[in-house]
Amino acid sequence: MPAPPSAPAPGPEAAVTRFVVLGDSLSEGVGDRVGTRWRGWAALLADALHADTDGGVMFRNLAVSGAQSLDVAERQLPEALALRPHLASVVVGVNDTLRRTFDIGLLARRLDRVCAELTAGGAVLLTACLPDPGRMLALPAPLARPLARRQRAVNAVVHALSARHGAVHLHLDGPAWTEDRDLWSADRLHPGERGHRAVAAAFHRLLRERGLAHGAPPSPEPEQPPPTRTDALLWLATAGTAWVVRRCGDLLPQLLLLAAAELRHSATGTRVRLDARADLALSRALAATMRT
Template sequence: MRAVSRFVVLGDSFSEGVGDRVAARWRGWGALLAEGLRNGGEAVGFTNLAVSGAQSHDVAETQLAAALALRPELASVVVGVNDTLRRTFDIGLLARRLDRVCAELAGAGAVLLTACLPDPGRMLGLPPPLARPLARRQRAVNAVVHALSERYDAVHLHLDAPVWTEDRALWSADRLHPGERGHRAVAGAFHRLLRDRGLAHGAPPSPEPEQPPPTRTDAVLWLATAGTAWVVRRCGDLLPQLLALAAAELRHSAAGTGAVLDARAEKDLGRALRAMTRP
């Protein structure tokens, strides 16, 4: 069976490990998975290039080169939520960037790990006029990821499925990142898929967390400190456009023409999928 000696993680805070803090540092699902890739007693070389706040252009323009230099046999590419939270969101650009990232990693011999993610509006419980535009964007990102996963034969997780999104025990106080239990669940799910391909030779990570789960007080504290800072950072960039999108939602809803917005998003997605380079 093929053994993995080098595993590289690309992406944003989801892959950086936010929500799974150990010894004052983020650990995350990637590090947990790396432990289960051991071939005998030999540890897998693991590098986490993911950075909180990263968008598709950060992965394509910065993280990709660093990953290729490491010549990994296994590379994860999970990114896109931060793109949906920007006024500059462009599904065509995102598709072309991720296509190039996947093509170059796969061309260098790496098996790819990918995942579709839940939309942040739903996870945060935003009101429908605010949540629906974000949901459209995340559905488009997930559709691109699905297409690329098939093209490059990636190991893919459907993390937008109800089994993931409806289990609050998997998520941290911020509702956007997995907690330790969630990171362990992601690592375990990837481990099972990799084992089926003969790429995971070690024991799967334990599903049981080592740290106590976040309390209600933790959630309140996050909202009062880091959560407030997160909102402030996003307001200057996203909020004006999101309010405009919400106003459009309300206008179309009142006129009974909400399907127009869905059709427009589908048209943009179709154009993006058709424009992706062919292998």
């Protein structure tokens, strides 16, 4: 395993840290609105990378809501490489699990290429494993289990690639994150302001341990009031309904097939076959990326 990249060597360009963010809505900042725009954990972290006496940060957020691994590899990566980042965040995968085209092998190859090209350009990577959406949305078990199986596979790939490329890695799928509802917005899929601040502070701590963050950590206290039950109901009636409608044509038929298979195998006591099939696909995906 190669040694983790270190901080940029001192020189004319090292005074300013170039921080580029790739990914989906979580990194775009959805759930942490300031005025008419999303802010999010990445912007909070950027502000905390340097002390006031340091050179400063060039921050660029390329993350887009709904992005999948293909979007990161084909659209965001070229723009990120052109910016020659010192730090590059790559957090993606949940949207892949919500598509009928989900393929853990393809996702692994795409993410491996993204990580390899960024680190080859001298960037230190920031990565995170994420909670599965079925659990966060409290879906019925036949619907939740297939999504959980997919998200576990994505997280396993992210774990392996993070170790391979020396990434600063954050575990956002553990109970400390998923069971604290104060960290999440009304939609249950994105962190609220408190959650974004917690993610920023956790990344800041890990970066500080590597000597890559010198400013004060982001404050954990939100500036906006937390979402109320009314906010949650309003989201379900408006944005939540729109989200379901957008996904129905793509995800729903496949999800219903997965749920039917889940119920069938549960009834016959053969659900272990589904787990074994997923484990085999994951093993092949990991083996393929390790050969490159």
